[in-house]
Amino acid sequence: xxxxxxxxxxxxxxxxxxxxxxxxxxxxxxxxxxxxxxxxxxxxxxxxxxxxxxxxxxxxxxxxxxxxxxxxxxxxxxxxxxxxxxxxxxxxxxxxxxxxxxxxxxxxxxxxxxxxxxxxxxxxxxxxxxxxxxxxxxxxxxxxxxxxxxxxxxxxxxxxxxxxxxxxxxxxxxxxxxxxxxxxxxxxxxxxxxxxxxxxxxxxxxxxxxxxxxxxxxxxxxxxxxxxxxxxxxxxxxxxxxxxxxxxxxxxxxxxxxxxxxxxxxxxxxxxxxxxxxxxxxxxxxxxxxxxxxxxxxxxxxxxxxxxxxxxxxxxxxxxxxxxxxxxxxxxxxxxxxxxxxxxxxxxxxxxxxxxxxxxxxxxxxxxxxxxxxxxxxxxxxxxxxxxxxxxxxxxxxxxxxxxxxxxxxxxxxxxxxxxxxxxxxxxxxxxxxxxxxxxxx
Amino acid sequence: xxxxxxxxxxxxxxxxxxxxxxxxxxxxxxxxxxxxxxxxxxxxxxxxxxxxxxxxxxxxxxxxxxxxxxxxxxxxxxxxxxxxxxxxxxxxxxxxxxxxxxxxxxxxxxxxxxxxxxxxxxxxxxxxxxxxxxxxxxxxxxxxxxxxxxxxxxxxxxxxxxxxxxxxxxxxxxxxxxxxxxxxxxxxxxxxxxxxxxxxxxxxxxxxxxxxxxxxxxxxxxxxxxxxxxxxxxxxxxxxxxxxxxxxxxxxxxxxxxxxxxxxxxxxxxxxxxxxxxxxxxxxxxxxxxxxxxxxxxxxxxxxxxxxxxxxxxxxxxxxxxxxxxxxxxxxxxxxxxxxxxxxxxxxxxxxxxxxxxxxxxxxxxxxxxxxxxxxxxxxxxxxxxxxxxxxxxxxxxxxxxxxxxxxxxxxxxxxxxxxxxxxxxxxxxxxxxxxxxxxxxxxxxxxxxxxxxxxxxxxxxxxxxxxxxxxxxxxx
Numbered sequence: 001x002x003x004x005x006x007x008x009x010x011x012x013x014x015x016x017x018x019x020x021x022x023x024x025x026x027x028x029x030x031x032x033x034x035x036x037x038x039x040x041x042x043x044x045x046x047x048x049x050x051x052x053x054x055x056x057x058x059x060x061x062x063x064x065x066x067x068x069x070x071x072x073x074x075x076x077x078x079x080x081x082x083x084x085x086x087x088x089x090x091x092x093x094x095x096x097x098x099x100x101x102x103x104x105x106x107x108x109x110x111x112x113x114x115x116x117x118x119x120x121x122x123x124x125x126x127x128x129x130x131x132x133x134x135x136x137x138x139x140x141x142x143x144x145x146x147x148x149x150x151x152x153x154x155x156x157x158x159x160x161x162x163x164x165x166x167x168x169x170x171x172x173x174x175x176x177x178x179x180x181x182x183x184x185x186x187x188x189x190x191x192x193x194x195x196x197x198x199x200x201x202x203x204x205x206x207x208x209x210x211x212x213x214x215x216x217x218x219x220x221x222x223x224x225x226x227x228x229x230x231x232x233x234x235x236x237x238x239x240x241x242x243x244x245x246x247x248x249x250x251x252x253x254x255x256x257x258x259x260x261x262x263x264x265x266x267x268x269x270x271x272x273x274x275x276x277x278x279x280x281x282x283x284x285x286x287x288x289x290x291x292x293x294x295x296x297x298x299x300x301x302x303x304x305x306x307x308x309x310x311x312x313x314x315x316x317x318x319x320x321x322x323x324x325x326x327x328x329x330x331x332x333x334x335x336x337x338x339x340x341x342x343x344x345x346x347x348x349x350x351x352x353x354x355x356x357x358x359x360x361x362x363x364x365x366x367x368x369x370x371x372x373x374x375x376x377x378x379x380x381x382x383x384x385x386x387x388x389x390x391x392x393x394x395x396x397x398x399x400x401x402x403x404x405x406x407x408x409x410x411x412x413x414x415x416x417x418x419x420x421x422x423x424x425x426x427x428x429x430x431x432x433x434x435x436x437x438x439x440x441x442x
Numbered sequence: 443x444x445x446x447x448x449x450x451x452x453x454x455x456x457x458x459x460x461x462x463x464x465x466x467x468x469x470x471x472x473x474x475x476x477x478x479x480x481x482x483x484x485x486x487x488x489x490x491x492x493x494x495x496x497x498x499x500x501x502x503x504x505x506x507x508x509x510x511x512x513x514x515x516x517x518x519x520x521x522x523x524x525x526x527x528x529x530x531x532x533x534x535x536x537x538x539x540x541x542x543x544x545x546x547x548x549x550x551x552x553x554x555x556x557x558x559x560x561x562x563x564x565x566x567x568x569x570x571x572x573x574x575x576x577x578x579x580x581x582x583x584x585x586x587x588x589x590x591x592x593x594x595x596x597x598x599x600x601x602x603x604x605x606x607x608x609x610x611x612x613x614x615x616x617x618x619x620x621x622x623x624x625x626x627x628x629x630x631x632x633x634x635x636x637x638x639x640x641x642x643x644x645x646x647x648x649x650x651x652x653x654x655x656x657x658x659x660x661x662x663x664x665x666x667x668x669x670x671x672x673x674x675x676x677x678x679x680x681x682x683x684x685x686x687x688x689x690x691x692x693x694x695x696x697x698x699x700x701x702x703x704x705x706x707x708x709x710x711x712x713x714x715x716x717x718x719x720x721x722x723x724x725x726x727x728x729x730x731x732x733x734x735x736x737x738x739x740x741x742x743x744x745x746x747x748x749x750x751x752x753x754x755x756x757x758x759x760x761x762x763x764x765x766x767x768x769x770x771x772x773x774x775x776x777x778x779x780x781x782x783x784x785x786x787x788x789x790x791x792x793x794x795x796x797x798x799x800x801x802x803x804x805x806x807x808x809x810x811x812x813x814x815x816x817x818x819x820x821x822x823x824x825x826x827x828x829x830x831x832x833x834x835x836x837x838x839x840x841x842x843x844x845x846x847x848x849x850x851x852x853x854x855x856x857x858x859x860x861x862x863x864x865x866x867x868x869x870x871x872x873x874x875x876x877x878x879x880x881x882x883x884x885x886x887x888x889x890x891x892x893x894x895x896x897x898x899x900x901x902x903x904x905x906x907x908x909x910x911x912x913x914x915x916x917x918x919x
Contacts, residue, residue: 003500250455293490305491308482321493343478347471354467361460365453377456384463388470397473 006316009059014313014345016048016055020104021348024355027097031362038096045100049107053077056111056317063318066118075125076110083132087423090139091430094366098359101352102422105407108349112336113410115318116329120410127412131419138420142431149371152203155196156220162189163224167231176232176402179413188413190228190236194382195420197224197240198247202374205251214248229272234279235389235401241265242385243378250377279399286399299326303394306339307346314342329410331402334394350391353406357384363425369432376428379421486555503527504557504579506539506549508588509614509804515539515550515626529626534595537648538586538618538802541626544633547646549582552749553803556580561808578809585614585804590889593915594619597908602896603874604649604781607912610789610880610890612819613798615748617891617912620649652752654778655894658864659714659846659901660878661773663787664756665723666711666837667830668734672726676833679707679722687717692765694720694772697863697900711837712845714861716772723771728758731767738825744783745822747801754779774865781892784878789890790825791834792858792880797825838879847877850906855881855913861901872897877905881913889916 023041027033033041057073060066080103087093106128114121142148166189170177179188204217221244228237245265249258273279281296289297289304302325310320322328322336338346360380367373386403393400404414424431485491502525506515514535520526527542527550529535540548550557560567560577570577594605594617607617622645624636636645647653657664670676683702687694696702696716702709710718723731736742740756755778758767769775782800790797798819805816826834838858841847846861859879866874875898880890891909898904 246459250453250459253455290484290488290490293488301485301488301490304477304482304485305488305493308478308485309491309493311482312478324492343474347474350467350471350474354464357463357467358460361456361463365456373453377459381459381463384466388463388466392470395470395474395477397470 003316003319005062006059006319009055010313010316010342012055013052013317013341016052017341017345017348020045020048020052020100021351024097024101024352028355028358042096042100045097045104049080049100049104050077052104053080053107053110056107057114059317060111060115064115064118068118069114072110072114072121072125076107079125079128079132080106086132086136087426090136090423091427093426094363094428095359095426098356098363098422099426101356101359102407104352108337109333109408109410111317112322112333112340112408113329115340116323116336120329124410124412124415127415128419130412131416134416135419135423139423139427139431142424148199149203149206152200152207152216155200155203159193159196159200160220160223160227162193163227163231166190167227170231176234178231178233185412188411190233191413191417193224194236194239194243194417195424197221198243198375198378198382201244201247202371202378205247205374206371214252217244217248232276232278234272234276235403238389238401239382239385239403241268243381246381247374247378251374282399282401286396289396299332300393300396300400302326303332303335304396306335307343307395310339310342312343314338314340314345316340330404331390331400331409332394333409334391334405337408338395353384353387353391357387360384360425363428367428367432369428372424372428372432376425379425383418383421483555498558500576501558501560501579502576503542504581504809506557506582506584508584508586508591510588511583512588514584514586527626532625532627533623534591535586536623536626537620537650538584538591538615539626541624541629543626543629548648549584549803553582553806556806556814557582561812561814562810566810580809580814581807583804583807584802585609585616586618586802587616587916589915589918590617590912591619593617593912594893594908597893597911598895601898601904602649603894603898604653605891605893605908605912606650606781606785607889607891607916608785608789608800610792610798610888613746613789613800614804614819615800615802616889616916618648618650618802620647620653648750649781649894651748651750651780651782653780653894654752654755655781655874655876656775656864656866657773657777657779657784658862658874658876659716659773660784660860660862660876661771661777661779662711662714662719663791663834663838663860663878664735664738665719665726665731665771665773666707666834667738667826668726668731669722670830670833671734672730674725676707679710681705681710681715681718681721683710683715683717685717687720687768689720689724689768690763690765692768694768708837708840711860712840714841714846719772720768723768724764726771728760728762728767731758731770732756738787739783740777740779744780744786745797745799746782746786747799747803747817747820748782751782752780754783773862781894784876785890785892787825788838788858788860788878788880788892791831791838792882792888792890793831795824795826795828795831797822842879846902847906850902850910852881852910853914855883855917857881857910857913859906859909861906863899863901873899875899875904876901877909879909881909881917883917887917889913 023045057069061069113124166177171179179186200220201217205213225237225240245261285292285296285300289300293301306322306325317340320339322339325332325335328336357380360383364373364376367376383406386406389401389403390405392398404411406418503517505513507513514531515529517525518528540550542550546554557579560579562577567577598621602621604620608615624645682704685696685699685701694716702713702715705718735756740754742753744751766775770777799822801817806814808814835858838860841859842857847859862876864874875895877893880888882888893905893908895904
């Protein structure tokens with residue numbers, strides 16, 4: 001009986017995701033749909049999200065025979081509703097389509113963490129609630145601050161000091177210094193610094209409208225990246241570098257500069273490759289993981305076994321063996337999705353991330369203030385590059401860098417930073433108007 | 443920067459950024475699709491992939507058949523209703539088919555994924571999944587011929603060694619036997635005994651594909667080719683054999699110290715004259731000798747669809763002692779070959795120089811009888827030229843009509859071959875018995891064969907008669 005539900009659900013789940021993805025693509029290519037059509041499409045997506053969560057949770061419930069799953073699913077649905085309600089009340093959301101995408105990503109997160117480790121799924125739910133509170137609080141605080149861009153050096157100081165502290169005092173995990181333990185809770189400061197970093201760069205560019213803006217942002221970005229390299233957190237260092245490159249490109253519109261910066265980044269990469277032996281081992285594991293399957297290639301091989309064996313339609317939820325993949329909950333959760341829901345769903349998920357990136361950038365495009373235009377662009381770039389680094393590492397498109405998949409990977413710090421960034425983007429126009437001291441809808 | 447005005451022209455770079463990331467995402471999706479279509483199999487089949495056990499929950503492992511449709515591996519249920527893998531012919535196909543038990547080997551290992559896949563109709567699959575019944579996995583039809591296999595198996599008798607027979611026109615493996623062997627039905631029960639390193643007979647090793655044997659006189663085929671490729675004209679060859687050849691401080695003897703007298707190349711080949719070939723070997727340019735051997739697939743992975751083969755070894759260079767070169771030319775020295783390799787070499791000679799890549803799985807069939815996949819014969823291209831093939835055909839025919847295999851009864855078949863007697867220890871009395879060659883009937887149907895019997899003695903006495911009985915079984919119907 002259980003196997004019938006699981007097999008049948010493979011097809012229903014696939015249908016929800018395909019319908020959702022098609023609507024996403026329509027919204028990406030036609031951002032100016034008329035109100036009525038657009039609202040019908042968003043409603044259909046919302047229905048798909050609910051069906052997806054309930055259907056998947058039902059499979060996990062029957063397979064694991066865990067009665068608490070009914071309860072957690074109800075709480076998860078409520079949580080998703082609260083997110084949508086809060087966003088709609090904070091301001092007119094800049095992109096309703098993006099809200100749906102984020103809610104769907106959260107559903108993937110709920111299902112797979114629940115399926116892999118029930119206790120951690122409860123913790124992730126608490127992390128989510130906490131992230132929602134922080135994000136809402138940040139919006140209220142930002143509204144009160146006039147000319148936020150003036151505080152750019154404070155943002156730089158917060159960022160650099162936290163990264164330095166972690167670089168010298170943090171816990172070593174997988175060869176890199178990433179986290180602190182505060183009252184038994186693991187905090188990863190680099191996730192929060194992503195936001196202060198963007199505020200700093202955007203602040204530099206809009207405050208000094210001459211070469212000093214470029215100079216200060218370059219020096220500041222350089223320090224951030226070097227400290228991260230010192231912590232051996234190379235994935236995050238790369239994210240910061242890419243954000244800097246594209247933000248200065250958007251601000252200064254200089255293609256030569258873009259070329260020089262990309263060239264510089266490549267040279268930096270080559271130097272790093274020759275300096276750090278652990279980058280070289282990751283390269284070997286990337287080029288031919290089966291040749292080193294017993295050690296460095298073990299994780300990526302397990303990931304590819306999972307994806308390959310799952311095939312196009314997947315094994316069905318709880319029918320695969322994703323627990324064989326080391327760190328599957330955080331860095332390799334995409335492999336679990338592909339193994340159990342199938343490569344078609346996994347590809348749809350990549351498309352949803354791509355559409356989300358475009359929607360993020362579209363919000364930046366529509367921002368009334370240059371400062372928030374840059375901040376939101378930066379958020380979009382961080383979101384996109386982090387997704388590419390994560391999924392690319394899991395499917396052996398690029399060497400694995402150990403970054404999390406936005407909104408899906410297990411982990412509180414990453415969720416707080418992603419949620420806050422997402423809220424800032426959705427409220428960006430309102431933030432500028434409030435800061436100017438006049439309500440938009442007066 | 444100005445706010446609000448001319449957003450489109452001012453913020454064009456955001457579009458550019460979106461396009462750059464769009465390309466990155468699309469590239470990643472393309473790579474993902476490519477991985478699933480092209481590379482995924484090499485990961486799925488990997489022995490480190492522990493997910494096979496999950497398949498076996500829903501699918502009953504399919505059967506393996508000979509070319510004539512006889513089941514040689516199948517799944518049945520024991521008295522308690524537990525699935526068991528049964529091999530009706532016990533040891534007969536042990537190395538060709540392999541086993542499931544303590545891990546897997548042979549076809550059972552390499553085609554495990556196919557045997558555990560079910561291609562029955564979707565409605566049957568849904569029906570089975572509703573009723574909780576297992577679906578029947580796909581079956582393999584091999585190219586093996588039961589009668590030829592049986593003749594090869596019985597012919598080896600108590601001797602260790604290997605027999606492999608290939609259809610030269612297609613590359614189909616007709617028979618593959620290796621001894622010592624094991625009973626795949628009871629492999630779990632006797633696992634420790636089979637693997638007893640004290641016994642040291644490595645019963646789990648398939649010698650037909652993985653054996654490393656000194657080629658003995660069968661190697662004179664390679665030496666002859668090196669001589670031709672070094673530019674010598676075979677009709678100019680002349681040698682007066684007095685039963686031995688001295689080189690450095692080493693003496694090479696002809697078999698039984700027999701003096702063959704004045705010989706041309708055909709006679710030297712068919713008499714398997716060691717002295718003539720040692721003298722010829724030291725004349726051949728060493729670079730040419732090495733490159734000829736390498737063109738004949740020495741020191742290389744064999745081009746075949748059979749999984750898990752071993753490369754043959756050959757090495758001669760300017761530092762090699764002359765006495766070693768002379769020994770190498772008659773198939774002693776450091777050269778090693780697998781029976782499969784020797785069989786491929788003669789199958790190319792039989793096929794006018796063209797080598798067909800050997801294969802053993804002809805097709806995969808679903809339980810409904812639908813063909814899931816079928817192997818098309820693959821040509822490797824010319825291994826030797828047709829001129830070289832013609833010459834070797836003439837010489838190998840002389841071996842059977844007037845040479846070392848003269849006394850062997852091959853019936854009405856036209857047979858081309860080369861015997862070999864390979865020393866493998868300091869004791870020159872104990873030798874491996876080799877025969878490589880092929881037979882052709884009046885309809886042009888051919889069969890190439892390589893036989894090695896360990897420690898049996900003269901090739902003409904043991905290995906060649908075994909080949910005759912395999913030919914008889916194969917052509918006799």
